[in-house]
Amino acid sequence: MHNIDIDLVDMTLDVMKYAINRITKTVPDLGVPKKAEELKRIVGETITEKGIGGEKAFELFRDVLVKATVPIDHPRHLAFVPAAPTRAAVMFDLVTSASSIHGAYWMEGAGGIFCENEAMKWLVSLTGMPEGAFGVFTSGGTAANLSAIVTARETWRKAPENQRKRGMVITSIGAHSSIKAMAKVADVDVHLVDTEDRLSGAQLKACIDGLPEEDRARLFAVVATGGTTNAGIIDDLEGISEVCERQSLWFHVDAAYGGGALLADSVRHLFQGIEKADSITIDPHKWLFSPYDCGAVLYKDPQLAKEAHSQEGSYLEIFKDEGAHGFNPADYQIQLTRRVRGLPLWFSLAMHGTDKYKWAVEEGISLANKAGDMIEREDHLELVRDPSLSCVLFRRKGWAPDDYRDWTYKNHREGVALVTPTKWRTADGFETVARFCFINPHTTKNDIQLILDTMK
Ligand SMILES: *Cc1c(COP(=O)(O)O)cnc(C)c1O
Numbered sequence: 001m002h003n004i005d006i007d008l009v010d011m012t013l014d015v016m017k018y019a020i021n022r023i024t025k026t027v028p029d030l031g032v033p034k035k036a037e038e039l040k041r042i043v044g045e046t047i048t049e050k051g052i053g054g055e056k057a058f059e060l061f062r063d064v065l066v067k068a069t070v071p072i073d074h075p076r077h078l079a080f081v082p083a084a085p086t087r088a089a090v091m092f093d094l095v096t097s098a099s100s101i102h103g104a105y106w107m108e109g110a111g112g113i114f115c116e117n118e119a120m121k122w123l124v125s126l127t128g129m130p131e132g133a134f135g136v137f138t139s140g141g142t143a144a145n146l147s148a149i150v151t152a153r154e155t156w157r158k159a160p161e162n163q164r165k166r167g168m169v170i171t172s173i174g175a176h177s178s179i180k181a182m183a184k185v186a187d188v189d190v191h192l193v194d195t196e197d198r199l200s201g202a203q204l205k206a207c208i209d210g211l212p213e214e215d216r217a218r219l220f221a222v223v224a225t226g227g228t229t230n231a232g233i234i235d236d237l238e239g240i241s242e243v244c245e246r247q248s249l250w251f252h253v254d255a256a257y258g259g260g261a262l263l264a265d266s267v268r269h270l271f272q273g274i275e276k277a278d279s280i281t282i283d284p285h286k287w288l289f290s291p292y293d294c295g296a297v298l299y300k301d302p303q304l305a306k307e308a309h310s311q312e313g314s315y316l317e318i319f320k321d322e323g324a325h326g327f328n329p330a331d332y333q334i335q336l337t338r339r340v341r342g343l344p345l346w347f348s349l350a351m352h353g354t355d356k357y358k359w360a361v362e363e364g365i366s367l368a369n370k371a372g373d374m375i376e377r378e379d380h381l382e383l384v385r386d387p388s389l390s391c392v393l394f395r396r397k398g399w400a401p402d403d404y405r406d407w408t409y410k411n412h413r414e415g416v417a418l419v420t421p422t423k424w425r426t427a428d429g430f431e432t433v434a435r436f437c438f439i440n441p442h443t444t445k446n447d448i449q450l451i452l453d454t455m456k
């Protein structure tokens with residue numbers, strides 16, 4: 001099965017034709033999921049002793065299965081955090097796979113890791129972190145947050161009095177769900193500051209001052225958000241950094257979604273203070289137009305991450321040898337074997353230059369502001385809050401939660417758009433509202449109007 005045969009060459013041509021079509025199509029059909037039993041009924045057994053043949057398997061994928069997926073780069077996919085990988089990055093993802101590079105150790109992956117590191121240097125430069133700061137590409141924001149939390153905890157545990165304590169981190173309720181999930185993995189508690197709005201240094205300080213002494217003694221880190229996923233809110237990073245500095249707490253900034261906006265002159269000032277972080281999460285697969293999956297974790301002092309994550313093993317010893325010298329991405333996050341997932345970003349950056357990235361991010365922000373203006377002009381709609389980064393929260397006057405749900409399904413079923421409701425916290429609890437998140441610079445005002453008209 002590893003030999004080349006003529007059928008395989010034909011197949012490769014078919015597959016390439018499909019890939020080229022998909023890469024060059026700007027408005028792919030909005031696929032709709034089907035139940036697993038229904039898919040099984042249509043495609044039948046695919047894994048058999050003799051194999052069903054590449055042609056057949058590919059046909060099933062192309063004609064049935066991929067149509068039961070949502071292309072996340074569709075210009076009217078404005079739910080969750082969408083994606084819009086550049087054509088160059090998608091194309092180079094194919095090249096990356098074809099090159100079979102092991103991305104854990106320099107000894108095997110030097111040329112690929114070199115490219116990743118060039119892209120990483122640029123990412124670090126966007127944050128303004130000091131000389132010596134560096135990072136690695138991870139499978140996503142979740143893995144990046146986990147790698148950072150573990151590094152923070154291991155650093156804290158170096159003090160003998162902390163070795164037997166269960167750690168605790170503080171964040172706000174606006175933080176991403178992965179913070180709580182990863183704290184569970186790292187077996188640390190999370191204390192939530194009760195705000196979905198911008199967390200300020202003063203609020204953080206008041207929260208810490210209010211902790212019982214035994215909790216204060218096990219607090220080791222604060223997680224601020226550089227663009228909440230729900231509403232695009234950036235915490236008071238400067239104020240929070242000062243509190244962390246004074247109280248010797250690890251300062252992590254989760255900018256998985258918002259990190260791309262570091263490029264945008266129109267909002268860069270909102271991130272003031274991010275340069276003081278001990279660690280930062282940024283997802284290139286969100287707002288830096290990389291294909292899935294590509295997250296990144298950046299450290300002020302990468303040596304601390306190495307002490308927390310470097311794996312030992314007799315078969316790995318050669319990689320630490322001087323003869324194999326170089327940067328080993330496996331040492332700085334939780335994964336060992338890894339693809340060089342920063343390569344598509346590197347190629348696309350090298351091809352297009354960083355100015356085009358700046359333009360594309362500004363486009364997302366500008367679309368959010370345009371959508372805000374359009375919503376204000378409609379009698380049946382109103383903004384819940386001003387657009388922030390590329391997120392817009394708005395309500396359809398008179399709608400109950402069920403109406404938002406029915407609207408979501410109807411638009412999806414009819415292939416119009418994928419837009420989902422969310423909840424926004426008010427004084428009297430949580431209100432169900434509609435939400436847009438813009439990433440794709442090719443979304444147009446017409447796309448927005450088309451969706452707003454479905455709420456009449
Ligand atoms: C999306 C997101 C995450 C999780 O990232 P994944 O790449 O989905 O693992 C974490 N934090 C924030 C703020 C996010 O927006």
